[in-house]
Amino acid sequence: MTSGEKYVAAAYLVVFLTLLVYVVIIASKLQRLEAALTDLVERVRARG
Amino acid sequence: MSGYLSDVAALARKDLLLELRGRDTLPAMLLFVASALVIFHFALPSGTGELAGLGLLWVAIVFTALLGLSRAFVAEREQGVLDGLVLAPSDRSAIWLGKAIAAFAFLALAEVVALPLFALFFSSVDGATVAGVVLADVGICAVGVFLAAMSIATRARELLLPVLFLPLAIPLIVGGVGASVTENPGRYLGFLALYDLLFATICWASFEYVVAE
Amino acid sequence: MTIRARGLAMRYGAKRVFEGLDLDVEPGGFVLVTGPNGSGKTTLMRLISGLVLPTAGELEVDSDRARLGFLAHEPLVYRELTALENLELYGRLYRVPERRERIGMLLERFDLWDARSERTGSFSRGMLQRLALCRVFLHEPSLLLLDEPFSALDAEGAALLDRELAARRGRSTFLVATHDPERLEPLATGRLAFA
C-alpha cells in the first residue's frame, strides 16, 4: 500500500469509526431506556 | 429613548460607585497587567523581535479584561440584587449596557497604565495600536459582560467565563494584533468595528433571555 | 381581576412545588397566603412577579412592572452603597417624581433617616427589612407582593408597617405571605392556604 492509499484508508476509517461509536452510544442509551421502562412497569404493577 | 439612556446611566453610575466603594477590581487589574508585562519580559528570549512583544500586549489585555469581567455580576449575585434590577420597569438590556460601560471604564483605566508601561518595557505604541485597543475594548466589554451574566446563572459561576469568552475573543486578538503589527491597520480596525457592531447588536437584542425566563 | 390563575403548577425537576392552583384577586383585594416553609408561598410570589414561568397552567397579572412592588426574602439592596444611594438608584429606574423628597419622607417614616448615609452592609436585619419596605413603597405600586413582611421587624417596625398597610387598604392590591395571619386578619379580603 502506498502512503497515499494508507492515508485515504485512514481518513475513511476515522469517519466510519466515529459514526459507529456514535450509533453504539445511541444504542446503549436505548437499552437503558428499555430497562427503565420495565422497571416502571413493575412499579405500576406492584402498586396494584 | 431618553428614558432608556437614563436607566443605562443610573446603572453605570451605580457600578462605578460600587467600585469606588469596594476598590477591589481596579487595583487588582492594574497589578495584574503590570506583573503580566514583567512576566512577558522574561518569557521573551533575546532573539524574538518586537512583534512578539506587541502580540503579548494583546494577551495581557484580554486576560486583564477577563479578571475584571469575572467580578462584573458578583455583587448582584452574592447579595441577590439582580432580581431587583430585573423587576424594574426599564428594558433589561439596560442592565447589560450599564455594566458594559462600567467595565469599559475600568479596562480603559487599567490600559492607561498598561500601555505606557508596555512602551517602557518593550517597544513604542503607535496610534493604530491605541485605536485597536479602544475598538477591541468595546467588543471585549460588550461580549464579556454578556457572558459574565450568563455564567453567573450557572452552577460553575465565574469558572465558566473564560471557557465561554476566549473563543469569542479570538477574532478580537486577530484584529488587535493585526492593527498593531501590519503596515496598513485600516482593514483590521474596520474588522474590529464590524465585530463590535455585530456582537453589540446581538447582545443588546438577546440579553433579556439571560436574566429573565 | 388583578390576578387570575387557573390550574397553576410549578415543578423543579422531580420536586412538585404545587399544582392545580386557582386564584382570583380583585383590584383592591388583600389576600393572605399561609402555609409551612417550602410549601410554595415564595414560588407563587415569584411567579406572579414575572421572575419565573409556571411549568403548567395559566396566569394573568393585570399590572406592568412599573406598578408592581415585590418584597422578597432578600432586601435587594447593594451592601456597599448607602441607603440613600440604593433608593436613588431604584428611584431613577422607576422614574419616581420628586424622587429626593419621596425618599426622604419614606426614610423618615421608616425611622431610617439617621442612617441614610451609612453603608447598608452595616445595617441590622431589621433595618434592612425597613429599607426594603422603603424600596417597595417608593414608586407607590398598585400591586404589592409581600413575602413575610414582618420577619425581622421589631415591635416598632411592625407598627410602622401596619400603618402603611392600613393606609393603602382598598387602593392597592395585596398578596401577603405570612406566618401569623391573625395580625392581618382585619385587613384580609381573601385567604389562600398551602398544604
Place this chain on the structure above:
Amino acid sequence: MWLRNNALAASAALAAVLLASAIALIAFYVPVDADQGLSQKIFYFHVPIALTAYACFGWGAWKALRHLWKRQEGADLESYVAIHLGVIFGAMTLLTGSIWARASWGVWWAWSSKQLVLFLVLFLFYCAYFMLRFSVEPGPRRANLSAVYALFGVVLIPISFLAIRLAEDFIHPTVFTSNGPQMSGSMFFTFCVSWAAMLATFGALYRLELAGKRIDARMRELRELLA
C-alpha cells in the same frame, strides 16, 4: 407517531443509499487527481463533512431562534441535538483534515489551511456550549442560555472566517492554498453526491437521537407522575 417513526426509517435508508453510492463513486468512478495523487480522495469526505457541520450549527441556531422568538415546544431539544451532531461532524472534519494535511504536506496540523483553523475555533466554541448547558438545571433558564449561545455561534462563523483570512497576512503567508483543486465534471458530481450523503446522514442521526431523547423526556415525566 406513524409518520415520525417512518420518517426516521426513510431518512436512515436514504442516508445508507447515498453513502454507499458516494463511496462507490469515490473508489471506482472518479479519476485520481493529476498532481495531488490518491490522497486527494480524502477531499470528497473532508469538505462535505465540514459543510454538513456548518449545516448542523445553522440548524441548531435556527431552532434556538424558534425557541426564543416563537417559544416553540421542543425547539430547545432540537437545537441541542443539532449542535451535538455539529460537534461530532466538526471532530470528523478536524481528524480527516489533519490526515489530509499529513498526506499532502507532511504535517499533522496546517495552520495555513483556513478551513481547519476555522473549525478549530468553532470546535472550541461549541464545546463550551456543552459546558454551559450542563452546568444549569434543566428548565426554561437552561433553554434560554443555550439558545442565546447558539445564536452567538452562528454569528461567530462568518466573523472567524474573516478573522482567519485577515490573520493570513501577519502570521505566515504560505503558498499552500487549501480551497481544493479545480474540479472536473466527474469530480464535482462525486463531491455533490458525497455532500448529499453527509447531509442525509445528519438528517438520519438527528431524527435517531431526537427520538431517543423524546422518549427519555417522556420517561422522566412518567417517573415523576408515579413518584
